[in-house]
Amino acid sequence: MTASSRIPLSRIRNFSIVAHIxxxxxTLADRLIQMTGGLADREMSEQLLDSMDIERERGITIxxxxxxxxxxxxxxxxxxxxxxxxxxHVDFAYEVSRSxxxxxGSLLVVxxxxxxxxxTLANVYQAIDNDHEIVTVLNKVDLPAAxxxxxxxxxxxxxxxxxxxxxxxxxxxxxxxxxxxxxIVHRLPPPREGDADAPLKALLxxxxxxxxxxxxxxxxxxxxxxxxGQTIRMMGTDAKYLIDRVxxxxxxxxxxxxxxxxxxxxxxxxxxxxxxxxxxxTITEDKRQTAAALPGFKPAQPVVFCGxxxxxxADFEDLRSAMGKLRLNDASFSFEMETSAALGFGFRCGFLxxxxxxxxxxxxxxxxxxxxxxxxxxxxxxxxxxxxxxRELHNPxxxxxxxxxxxxxxxxxxxxxxxxxxYLGPILKLCQDRRGIQVELTYVGTRAMLTYDLPLNEVxxxxxDRLKSISKGYASFDYQITELRPGDLVKMQILVNGEPVxxxxxxxxxAAAEKRxxxxxxxLKDLIPRHMFKIPIQAAIGGTIIARETISALRxxxxxxxxxxxxxxxxxxxxxxxxGKKRMRQFGKVDIPQEAFIxxxxxxxx
Amino acid sequence: xxxxxxxxxDPGFGIYVHxxxxxxxxxxxxxxxxxxxxxxxxxRYVAAxxxxxxxxxxKTGPRSVTSIFFGGGTPSLMEPQTxxxxxxxxxxxxxxxxxAEITLEANPSSVEADRFRGYRAxxxxxxxxxxxALNDDDLKFLGRLHxxxxxxxxxxxxxxxxxRLSFDLIYARPGQSVGAWEKELDQAIGHAADHLSLYQLTIxxxxxxYGLYKSGRLKVPDGDHCADLYDATQxxxxxxGLPAYEVSNHAVPGAESRHNLTYWRYGDYVxxxxxxxxxxxHSGGKTGTVNRRLPEHWLEQVESxxxxxxxxERLDTEAQADxxxxxxxxxxxxxxxxxxxxxxxxxxxxxxxxFLVSHGLLERLGNSRLRCTPAGMLVLDAVVADLAA
Numbered sequence: 002m003t004a005s006s007r008i009p010l011s012r013i014r015n016f017s018i019v020a021h022i023x024x025x026x027x028t029l030a031d032r033l034i035q036m037t038g039g040l041a042d043r044e045m046s047e048q049l050l051d052s053m054d055i056e057r058e059r060g061i062t063i064x065x066x067x068x069x070x071x072x073x074x075x076x077x078x079x080x081x082x083x084x085x086x087x088x089x090h091v092d093f094a095y096e097v098s099r100s101x102x103x104x105x106g107s108l109l110v111v112x113x114x115x116x117x118x119x120x121t122l123a124n125v126y127q128a129i130d131n132d133h134e135i136v137t138v139l140n141k142v143d144l145p146a147a148x149x150x151x152x153x154x155x156x157x158x159x160x161x162x163x164x165x166x167x168x169x170x171x172x173x174x175x176x177x178x179x180x181x182x183x184x185i186v187h188r189l190p191p192p193r194e195g196d197a198d199a200p201l202k203a204l205l206x207x208x209x210x211x212x213x214x215x216x217x218x219x220x221x222x223x224x225x226x227x228x229x230g231q232t233i234r235m236m237g238t239d240a241k242y243l244i245d246r247v248x249x250x251x252x253x254x255x256x257x258x259x260x261x262x263x264x265x266x267x268x269x270x271x272x273x274x275x276x277x278x279x280x281x282x283t284i285t286e287d288k289r290q291t292a293a294a295l296p297g298f299k300p301a302q303p304v305v306f307c308g309x310x311x312x313x314x315a316d317f318e319d320l321r322s323a324m325g326k327l328r329l330n331d332a333s334f335s336f337e338m339e340t341s342a343a344l345g346f347g348f349r350c351g352f353l354x355x356x357x358x359x360x361x362x363x364x365x366x367x368x369x370x371x372x373x374x375x376x377x378x379x380x381x382x383x384x385x386x387x388x389x390x391x392r393e394l395h396n397p398x399x400x401x402x403x404x405x406x407x408x409x410x411x412x413x414x415x416x417x418x419x420x421x422x423x424y425l426g427p428i429l430k431l432c433q434d435r436r437g438i439q440v441e442l443t444y445v446g447t448r449a450m451l452t453y454d455l456p457l458n459e460v461x462x463x464x465x466d467r468l469k470s471i472s473k474g475y476a477s478f479d480y481q482i483t484e485l486r487p488g489d490l491v492k493m494q495i496l497v498n499g500e501p502v503x504x505x506x507x508x509x510x511x512a513a514a515e516k517r518x519x520x521x522x523x524x525l526k527d528l529i530p531r532h533m534f535k536i537p538i539q540a541a542i543g544g545t546i547i548a549r550e551t552i553s554a555l556r557x558x559x560x561x562x563x564x565x566x567x568x569x570x571x572x573x574x575x576x577x578x579x580x581g582k583k584r585m586r587q588f589g590k591v592d593i594p595q596e597a598f599i600x601x602x603x604x605x606x607x
Numbered sequence: 608x609x610x611x612x613x614x615x616x617d618p619g620f621g622i623y624v625h626x627x628x629x630x631x632x633x634x635x636x637x638x639x640x641x642x643x644x645x646x647x648x649x650x651r652y653v654a655a656x657x658x659x660x661x662x663x664x665x666k667t668g669p670r671s672v673t674s675i676f677f678g679g680g681t682p683s684l685m686e687p688q689t690x691x692x693x694x695x696x697x698x699x700x701x702x703x704x705x706x707a708e709i710t711l712e713a714n715p716s717s718v719e720a721d722r723f724r725g726y727r728a729x730x731x732x733x734x735x736x737x738x739x740a741l742n743d744d745d746l747k748f749l750g751r752l753h754x755x756x757x758x759x760x761x762x763x764x765x766x767x768x769x770x771r772l773s774f775d776l777i778y779a780r781p782g783q784s785v786g787a788w789e790k791e792l793d794q795a796i797g798h799a800a801d802h803l804s805l806y807q808l809t810i811x812x813x814x815x816x817y818g819l820y821k822s823g824r825l826k827v828p829d830g831d832h833c834a835d836l837y838d839a840t841q842x843x844x845x846x847x848g849l850p851a852y853e854v855s856n857h858a859v860p861g862a863e864s865r866h867n868l869t870y871w872r873y874g875d876y877v878x879x880x881x882x883x884x885x886x887x888x889h890s891g892g893k894t895g896t897v898n899r900r901l902p903e904h905w906l907e908q909v910e911s912x913x914x915x916x917x918x919x920e921r922l923d924t925e926a927q928a929d930x931x932x933x934x935x936x937x938x939x940x941x942x943x944x945x946x947x948x949x950x951x952x953x954x955x956x957x958x959x960x961x962f963l964v965s966h967g968l969l970e971r972l973g974n975s976r977l978r979c980t981p982a983g984m985l986v987l988d989a990v991v992a993d994l995a996a
Binding site (some may be wrong): 354561575576 | 668786808831834855869882885886913919933966991995
């Protein structure tokens with residue numbers, strides 16, 4: 002029958018690697034591929050599984066990747082090891098959970114010099130929630146700063162895992178890699194028994210767009226067999242497709258006859274857009290459908306929005322087409338056209354989180370060579386209207402008349418912060434300043450673990466940058482969205498010479514409005530050049546001014562000498578000034594250079 | 608000035624003659640001036656000027672010259688005979704008004720009584736002295752070769768020989784207080800010239816001062832202090848009967864520089880010599896001419912081609928409208944709105960005008976002229992940028 006049917010489940014292991022950024026997840030994956038002969042040395046490029054430049058550079062994984070390894074173990078048997086490399090970041094938490102649900106075990110990789118970080122925690126708890134067996138791997142034991150015993154103790158105390166049999170390795174030198182492979186085979190369980198003869202039931206783990214093959218879908222088979230020529234049905238989207246290719250990634254793509262229960266592989270089926278496939282969906286056979294879909298399917302919802310505008314208005318169409326291309330491969334990124342008096346034509350975009358926002362912006366700028374202005378990120382608010390209806394607010398500019406609003410609800414998160422205790426004081430203050438509510442504070446040796454409930458809108462406003470700078474980069478941070486809570490939120494407007502500047506409006510908590518307004522006014526005071534008249538800059542809530550700065554009038558701007566020989570030069574300068582005015586936006590007779598918007602919208606406090 | 612007659616506003620037709628040599632280069636100066644260690648062959652330059660004059664005459668056709676201006680460089684380094692031969696050539700080419708204003712710029716350091724009499728005999732009737740400061744330390748700082756005593760004796764001599772006298776001062780010097788400047792200016796006014804050019808020190812790119820300024824070794828007064836100095840200057844000169852008729856120029860009414868008024872009233876002028884610019888009207892348009900900048904290049908080109916031009920640009924009406932406004936608003940008398948409208952094909956934006964008027968920067972002079980207020984004059988470049996856009 003099929004190739005897969007010849008492999009007993011007892012010789013398959015499906016696993017993923019859980020780690021904090023920089024703790025060596027991708028290097029370990031590369032070593033495993035190399036040592037099992039997946040690729041010859043000359044075919045190895047550093048950190049093979051992170052295929053995008055941006056993933057390699059930032060040391061993060063954005064899309065789940067998979068690789069099938071053939072490992073001849075010390076017991077003489079050959080095992081198939083399916084590694085699913087997952088995005089490690091909270092923004093992609095849903096993808097992480099789907100990837101984890103496709104496996105039975107995880108390697109928890111912890112840097113033996115750094116110890117447990119916030120992200121490690123969130124991901125390892127997800128693995129535990131998915132009933133994973135967990136093999137603890139201490140990486141970088143070759144570093145002088147490595148302290149495996151201390152880190153083991155920390156793992157036991159913070160995570161509650163037995164770390165006595167942790168495998169000590171150096172992914173960089175290759176030390177300990179055979180022990181990891183043996184631990185995978187002997188300590189992780191094989192896939193649960195599935196029924197090859199039952200109707201097809203497979204999990205859609207991930208999908209991505211390939212310029213030659215179209216959309217490639219990564220699947221984990223539960224029951225039945227996936228074969229070329231089958232007509233499948235996606236149970237969440239109810240779409241039908243004819244499978245034209247079934248294969249595994251080794252990491253080269255190799256066709257196989259079929260994929261049976263417990264196996265992980267890919268299919269292609271003339272699917273045009275990634276948006277047509279939903280991570281977590283159940284795939285079944287059209288003519289013989291499974292009775293029950295897999296639990297837990299939910300499409301990813303954008304939680305952070307911002308406007309993206311081209312610096313040069315002429316790039317608008319290029320931006321539209323670039324966004325379309327990115328969306329081909331990233332269904333969780335959404336955009337719709339937006340116009341701003343300040344910034345012209347652009348798009349209101351939705352993201353899974355701040356990192357997702359940053360990545361999309363960076364890819365647009367880098368891969369499509371676009372210069373962009375991003376407005377302040379905003380979360381999604383729920384407005385409860387006086388007539389009882391509810392609506393979502395994605396953009397402060399769309400805020401309805403306040404008299405029609407009964408209540409505003411904002412998303413809250415539960416944040417986990419791990420930090421050396423010397424930074425604890427300022428971090429506690431930061432969380433308090435951001436309306437945080439402390440849930441827990443525990444110490445592990447000289448490290449503190451903090452759990453805080455925080456409003457997401459306080460976090461999208463430079464929280465992470467502040468945290469990094471307070472802790473000199475040592476604190477790590479992770480969060481998950483928990484619930485909506487009512488909040489005393491107001492729309493703050495910035496007025497330049499009496500006219501509101503739409504791109505600078507923001508939703509803020511009433512208690513923080515004055516400070517935020519004052520900061521913005523001060524910033525604009527430095528950014529807007531002096532004019533021939535004095536310019537008031539005000540922050541306002543409704544009709545109430547809460548902060549004000551004044552740019553004093555320009556007192557002297559005149560060329561001392563201008564005679565017959567100077568007319569040409571002065572005219573050319575004037576022509577340049579006239580052209581420059583076209584790149585400025587006018588508010589209340591004030592010319593605001595675009596650079597001023599860009600700088601004002603940079604949320605970092607210097 | 609409300610009663611100004613039409614003839615007063617006639618831009619006239621001027622001839623500019625550039626003498627591009629100096630004994631030393633001043634550290635603030637970005638003019639087209641050069642120091643040559645070998646003596647300049649003046650007869651050879653005279654011959655080149657004569658050829659260039661003939662060539663320019665062919666372009667302008669017959670016209671009445673209302674002013675001639677020898678600028679530099681240091682024109683007082685010219686032999687009186689050189690000046691005389693150039694003036695004669697101009698007189699042969701065009702019809703020079705009997706009361707034409709003929710100005711020569713002179714440095715107090717190069718003044719000799721004989722020379723001044725020679726210039727006067729050649730026809731020069733107005734001299735403009737580069738005094739720059741009445742304070743020996745500042746003269747040294749400005750790189751000038753003369754002392755206050757030299758300047759004062761040059762003023763005396765010039766006043767005795769020429770019917771009209773102007774001199775230049777540079778202010779807003781590093782560390783200069785309003786009080787110190789007022790004292791110095793008051794002293795200058797006491798020397799009874801009928802015309803004063805009072806320039807704020809400007810740091811120009813490519814000068815030694817620019818390098819010092821960029822590296823932080825030269826501190827100049829900030830904009831607010833410059834504005835205070837400017838205001839003090841306006842008050843003092845007006846009270847002494849030498850009101851400003853242009854941003855940096857002051858005169859006893861009637862003693863304004865006719866030649867410079869031609870530039871600011873956007874009239875025609877011929878540019879002769881290295882780096883000189885010209886504006887020449889002809890049926891249906893205006894041309895800007897620019898001469899070769901380096902003296903030797905200009906000289907050789909005139910000798911071989913008969914003209915010293917590096918470029919000749921036809922100015923479209925929008926460019927002319929821009930130049931009319933940016934030159935005209937420098938004048939206390941402003942510029943003629945209908946002339947601007949005829950060139951640009953549109954009226955001055957009434958919203959912008961009334962906005963600038965409401966902020967006390969612009970005002971109408973009668974119905975047909977627009978001018979800067981004294982406050983507007985101080986931010987003229989910004990006013991023009993706003994109004995012309």
